[in-house]
Amino acid sequence: MAISREEKADNFRRELLDIRNLNIPTFCNKCNGVMIFKGVGEYKCEDCGNLAYDDYGKVRNYIEKHPGATSAQVSMATGVTQKAIRDMLKEERLEIAAGSNAFLSCEMCGAKIRYGRVCRACEASYHKSLEEKARHTKHNLAGFSADMPNMDEGAKRFTRNW
Numbered sequence: 444m445a446i447s448r449e450e451k452a453d454n455f456r457r458e459l460l461d462i463r464n465l466n467i468p469t470f471c472n473k474c475n476g477v478m479i480f481k482g483v484g485e486y487k488c489e490d491c492g493n494l495a496y497d498d499y500g501k502v503r504n505y506i507e508k509h510p511g512a513t514s515a516q517v518s519m520a521t522g523v524t525q526k527a528i529r530d531m532l533k534e535e536r537l538e539i540a541a542g543s544n545a546f547l548s549c550e551m552c553g554a555k556i557r558y559g560r561v562c563r564a565c566e567a568s569y570h571k572s573l574e575e576k577a578r579h580t581k582h583n584l585a586g587f588s589a590d591m592p593n594m595d596e597g598a599k600r601f602t603r604n605w
């Protein structure tokens with residue numbers, strides 16, 4: 444029997460976390476608000492509006508300002524490893540030309556897409572689930588003033604209400 448759509452989505456999320464370890468900003472470094480995904484690697488604090496970027500966003504911004512930079516220069520400037528940068532570029536190059544009849548399928552919902560592994564809607568819902576988790580973690584940690592642990596550990600380790 445084929446696995447359900449839910450299971451597939453779950454597996455995919457786990458896989459995505461493993462493969463694309465982008466250092467997604469979970470909490471605002473100014474006010475500890477939850478960071479909301481805005482698209483193309485950019486995140487905005489839901490409380491104070493502070494912007495932050497994941498590794499993909501940092502690399503993308505740097506390349507936009509410094510076209511022609513080598514992966515070594517990008518790595519130095521952004522702190523993202525050269526291997527991670529090469530992987531990102533490879534994904535970008537896989538974009539299917541506009542006007543072509545070829546399409547890829549979103550791995551979560553099967554929608555037709557031109558690049559990457561999931562459609563925009565599924566990417567957004569993936570980020571929403573991360574944001575929900577972050578809110579949950581923050582709620583459980585209310586009054587707990589130590590550094591915020593990363594979201595996954597936090598969700599597992601701090602499950603009681605303070």
Ligand SMILES: [Zn+2]
Nearest residue numbers: 471474488491
């Ligand atoms: Zn903030």
Ligand SMILES: [Zn+2]
Nearest residue numbers: 549552562565
């Ligand atoms: Zn989809």
